[in-house]
Amino acid sequence: MWTGIDYLGESNWPRKANTSxxxxxxxxxxxxxxxxQSQWTDKPMLHIFPHWNWPGKEGEYVPxxxxxxxxxxxxxxxxxxxxxxxxxxxxxxxxxxYEDFPARNSIPRTTExxxxxxxxxxxxxxxxxxxxxxxxxxxxxxxxxxxxPAAIRLCADRKIIxxxxx
Numbered sequence: 001m002w003t004g005i006d007y008l009g010e011s012n013w014p015r016k017a018n019t020s021x022x023x024x025x026x027x028x029x030x031x032x033x034x035x036x037q038s039q040w041t042d043k044p045m046l047h048i049f050p051h052w053n054w055p056g057k058e059g060e061y062v063p064x065x066x067x068x069x070x071x072x073x074x075x076x077x078x079x080x081x082x083x084x085x086x087x088x089x090x091x092x093x094x095x096x097x098y099e100d101f102p103a104r105n106s107i108p109r110t111t112e113x114x115x116x117x118x119x120x121x122x123x124x125x126x127x128x129x130x131x132x133x134x135x136x137x138x139x140x141x142x143x144x145x146x147x148x149p150a151a152i153r154l155c156a157d158r159k160i161i162x163x164x165x166x
Contacts, residue, residue: 031067038067039114044138045069046131052143054122066116070131070138075118078125085116 002020010018017025022033034047046068054062066073072086120127124145131139 031065034067035115038069041069044131044133046073046129046139046141048075048127048129048141048143052122052125052127052145055124057122058124060122061119062122064118064120064127066118066129067114068116068129068131070133072132073116074130074132075120076126076128076130077120077123082118082120085118087114087116 003018004021005023006017006019006021006025008017008025022030022036024030031047031049034045037045038047046066048064048066050062050064054060064075066075066085072084074084075082126142126144128140128142130137
């Protein structure tokens with residue numbers, strides 16, 4: 001990570017800004033913000049992405065990623081479970097004698113890039129992730145397909161805007 005917040009400058013034409021931060025120039029957290037949170041906080045958290053708006057891509061596969069500090073996460077699409085995943089990190093070493101590893105539970109585990117991934121055939125609706133710690137549900141996150149925009153309405157907060165300092 002080069003910087004915490006995106007900023008103007010240090011970019012190549014035609015861009016005007018450096019976008020290597022975890023917060024954008026408007027102050028919104030980017031996905032990498034949640035990655036850092038998953039590594040540096042004890043408060044249960046999870047973040048699933050990308051958005052779930054893919055009109056015309058029904059049936060095509062979309063990778064859904066999750067950053068979390070939970071023991072395991074179950075992903076649901078429109079109420080149907082897409083499976084439980086968990087980390088095996090750090091991998092514990094041998095115990096006592098050679099080739100004596102501790103028993104693993106039945107949840108598939110990974111250390112791949114410190115995130116969990118499901119490959120999901122797209123259908124409109126709701127993705128829900130449920131994070132578990134010590135066998136108990138501790139956090140959930142949902143993302144949904146949105147409808148078409150209905151309208152945009154802009155209103156000024158003043159009648160005259162000065163071009164110079166106020």
